[in-house]
Amino acid sequence: MHMNSAPHLQNEDRAEFERLLEDALRNAHERPDLATVGQRLNAAQLRTMALNATALITASAAPEYEHYVRIREEARSPTAAGDRDRPRIHVDGDGSGAGFAAVVAVLAPVLAGIAALLFLLVGYVLKMLDPPPSFAQALVSAGWFFAALTAAAILYAGVGLLRTALRNSATQLPAEELSNELPDEVARAKDAWLHAVLERGVLPFLRIALEDPAVDPVSGAPPRPVTRMPKVGYDSPDYSSPSEGKSAGQRPTFTSPDFTSPDFGGPENRPE
Incomplete structure (x- = not known):
């Protein structure tokens, strides 16, 4: 399955993604599926591979990210900001x-x-x-x-x-x-996005990178867990041309028919 509609992270959210990746690599020894970090691929190589595949990883949490960005933009709208930032005047009595x-x-x-x-x-x-x-x-x-x-x-x-x-x-x-401080709704949307990126993006990417023998630990070619196409369980029919199966020496031979004109039939066939 291809995910070509992955949203691009805004600059202020790239730091959050990198921090999430650092935490996952730092705590990899606590997960049995990531216990092989450091044997064939170390943390630095995995970090480079994951950063190069940021769009692929974050695409797994596209709905949560779109919701988080929308809620954040609404909280930053001029109306909400005006209500929040309006100065409070302390008055005595009736003002x-x-x-x-x-x-x-x-x-x-x-x-x-x-x-x-x-x-x-x-x-x-x-x-x-x-x-x-x-x-x-x-x-x-x-x-x-x-x-x-x-x-x-x-x-x-x-x-x-x-x-x-x-x-x-x-x-x-x-x-x-x-x-x-972030409003409660924005904070909840941010936590939901980060959790989705971790569980559906970062951790599966690291697991496939560690398990895939095709990943070159020197070049750090990233795995393609999402774009890899599954192998279909049937073969195409075997088509062969009529000439296949015959040896080169068994080619058919053709001879032209023996046509004769009236002039070449002999003296007895000439008109008198």
Whole structure:
């Protein structure tokens, strides 16, 4: 049986196949059917032969691989990735408090600083007049009040940024670890594919390579367990030509007939 529809492994899956092959060769001594590894063919030769026949071996698990790739692509779709990677915002209460606090933390230092600058500038300019207006000192006092408010707002914003940085650093490592883990359905499909490749592809290939005396241990010509055609249990009929079975000396001879014309029949047959 020929398998010409074997799917080609994607680059990210070739490493998994090579790791599976390495594990099978490393644990070959635990299997009685692979106990002869190292006698006629060693592990390096078997590894080279199996890698050269990767498409043939993985074709035995084509349905499982197609299912695994489809499930993996669905898990990597933008919709699924967006739901999984969407940032989580921690809010206190109903959520509006966090937004208002953020606005205050950003705008309060700016507005208080502008007010302090204006009040102090106008107040000190008015105090330079002779005589100074009565409200000049009030403007200066208001300016210093807003200056103190600006300093307090900057301190509050700095503390908030520090808390946010500490919270993000505490949750950064678990988030990365979770992103590297495969979803349960994808992990099950991957395990099913690897098990099928091992049981139906790698192990039968190694067994045939060890048992087939036609495999050259020097050149490492790979066996063909799938493409080998079975011998049919009947022979073709024996056809022979009519000339077969006769010796060369028994060839038939042919003589031409003796034709004579009226002119060659003799004098008595000539017309008078």
